Amino acid sequence: MALLEIRNMTHFFGGLRAVYDFNLRLEGGELMGLIGPNGAGKTTVFNLVCGFYRPTEGEILFEGKETAGLRPHAVTAMGIARTFQNIRLWNTLPVYDNLCISQHFRLGYGLKDALLRTRRFTAREKNVHKTAEELLELMGLRHYAQELPGNLPYGLQRRLEIARALATRPKLLLLDEPAAGMNPGEIDQLIDLIRWIREQFDLTVWLIEHHMRVVMSVCERVQVLDFGETIADGSPEEIKQNRRVIQAYLGSEELSHA
Known part of the structure; x- marks a missing residue:
């Protein structure tokens, strides 16, 4: 069974067709890229997979279970997480609290537990803080825990x-x-980080990217919209050698330097 399988997915915004007959089979452990010119429908595909939109037609199966129609938090609970093109952090809360709050959907306790400080509350909160501490260390953010x-x-x-x-x-x-928005040095660090994350966390990674150096360096397979x-x-x-891709997106000069 594929980790993620998308079958004949099509989506319209009113009379505008944003995605047409999109198909994908993504196996566990893959590192795959999705590229294409601006407006090609890449982020729309991600939004459909994550539950921000419901496809007009087609199926989205995660570990064999249909996700189309689920709310974003329910999709996250199934095991799909994402970042955004424009960074969306809680900028009024410290780094540490950003990592804690992101785990709220699996706390499993109610207001009564919180008020009475029950064992359920204590155990779940302990796990939340343990995860946050581990990620601060692993991701090199320890010194910035209390920074906005x-x-x-x-x-x-x-x-x-x-x-x-x-x-x-x-x-x-x-x-x-x-x-997006990174300088060459930061891009080099990002390439290493993506590879490390896939191995360290035993993840499947699917990325949208315009920087061809990133795509060609880290992706094992690439789909073009x-x-x-x-x-x-x-x-x-x-x-890199596909003439239709060159004409539609890359351009011969950019392709030669990818």
């Missing part, structure tokens, strides 16, 4: 957003343009 996210350099904000997603203990991690339709699916080398 907006005070961090851009690369560390991205790292925090990924850490917050990891706090939900996902099986599938979706990264939406993680290199253009106007909502898949025009290619293959290894990075196959994608």
Whole structure:
């Protein structure tokens, strides 16, 4: 059974077709890229998988279970986490609290437990703080635990957003343009981080990215969208040599330097 299987997924916004007949079979442990020009439908695909939209047609199966129609928090609880193209952190709360609050959906206690400080409350809170402490250490954020996210350099904000997603203990991690806004040095660190995360957390990673150096360096398979339709699916080398991809998105000069 595939970890994620998408069958004939199509989505319209009113009369505008954003995604057409999208198909994907993603196995556990894969590191896959989704690329295409602006407006190709990439983020819409992620939004459909994560429950922000419901597909007009088609199926989305995660570990064999249908997710279409579930709310985003329910999809997260199944084991799918994501980051966003525009960083969405809780900027009025410290780094540490960002990591704690992201785990709220699996606390499993109610108001009575919180008020009476029951054993259930104590045990669940202990697990939340343990996870936050571990992620601070693993993701190199220990020294910034009490900083507000907006005070961090851009690369560390991205790292925090990924850490917050990891706090939900996902099986599938979706990264939406993680290199956006980064300088070359930060991009090099990101490439190493994505590889390390996949191995350290035993994850499947699916990423949208415009930086071809990131895509060609970390992805084992790449799918290409253009106007909502898949025009290619293959290894990075196959994608680099695909003439339809070059014409639709990469451009011969950019492709030659990827």
